[in-house]
Amino acid sequence: MRRLRPEQDAFGRVLLEHLDGNDRAATIVERDDGYIEWEPPAAYFSPFRNWFAVERQALRYVRGRVLDVGVGAGRVALELQQRGHAVVAVDVSPLAVRVARRRGVRNAKVLALEDLDGSLGRFDTVVLFMNNFGLFGSERKARRLLRRLHALTTDDGRIVATSSDHTRTTNPAHKAYRRRNKERGRMPGQIRFRLRYRRLSTGWFDYLFVTPREMERLLSGTGWHVNRFISNDDDNLYAAVIDKDAS
């Protein structure tokens, strides 16, 4: 997904209205097989103590100067700032960036993962929380972007990312979607979504959920490898601490 135009910024509009006290604002998440859900924005605002346990644990592995990809309402950037990290936060949503700034994120920019270049300097850690490993989109795009991140990070650079093990779903509609993906030669957890709110809608985009094994396979050959997984049995969400291969 690239920088959103105003009529596409459904997600950011919901964050902004939530911040301004509209408790009915929620993102409508539509999948390309017609499956549709609403997602309340509160989780994007939650303080550290309310995060999933794997997220709280994963934060320990963040070090140095940080790039927060997909800042949303800023919960991760704010926590890292408070811990003393220098943080650059980016998001494709201009309104999300506005929300993050209003909430105190000091350095937030409208920028897509695909458009990152050396102009922001080098980072010690890249964080992709709230399933944002998914922003890699597809196998091919993931490999390209992982190589790019390799060049934009320091020698002991690190990625701390979360994803969800989509094989653990019991929902028949989700299982059918995974089967269809495999038949079409896509990764099983490669989900085509659009986000809507009122008349706003993003275009369709691919968001990638991977199992821990799929993540390891994806990283192979990109200069990155998984140092450790953080997971628990209660939840499909897991975190990965991803380090550079020895050179």
Place this chain on the structure above:
Amino acid sequence: MRRLRPEQDAFGRVLLEHLDGNDRAATIVERDDGYIEWEPPAAYFSPFRNWFAVERQALRYVRGRVLDVGVGAGRVALELQQRGHAVVAVDVSPLAVRVARRRGVRNAKVLALEDLDGSLGRFDTVVLFMNNFGLFGSERKARRLLRRLHALTTDDGRIVATSSDHTRTTNPAHKAYRRRNKERGRMPGQIRFRLRYRRLSTGWFDYLFVTPREMERLLSGTGWHVNRFISNDDDNLYAAVIDKDAS
């Protein structure tokens, strides 16, 4: 809208899941200009004391044997049963009818307003609550169905219905939709919707919001007229007590 097939019964599925304790179940309401919202189902279950004031007041005008069109989760039918009325309740949604029965509605059937005939007997009052004057759909269809209801009701038969004065909206998207309707020769408050939940979706259908003046014009020549309107300044929702013309 006619009797819904299982894959179309988004509205009824949400009611059923809400009854069974899923507090995330909500209907996604999509308009044909792309405007999309979620609607929590709680209002369909609310006890009399929590209804809108105009609804509570309108209930005083219900008399005799009642046909409840669009029973939903049964709140109106249950209240009327408790007051001693004989009630026949109908809905296009098989799952809504199941929910209404489970909640104690004694006589609930899967039947569309369009499919009503003499087999249910004659009624003293037809109730169309929760904006269900909208089920008349369009000017042409409203006139046809109003004449049919005339034949299916007793000599002093009555319709008690609610609608919303759509001219009172301040939402630019809603105003634009009304303008577009006028340009296309539709009634301004004739809204093309579909209701979705997960992969379930009704077909597109017209739902009609009318001003009090539009309602009076619509009734003219059908054998019905408005006896009284019940409204207040705080809300767009109003009720109409509709009686038969002197013959």
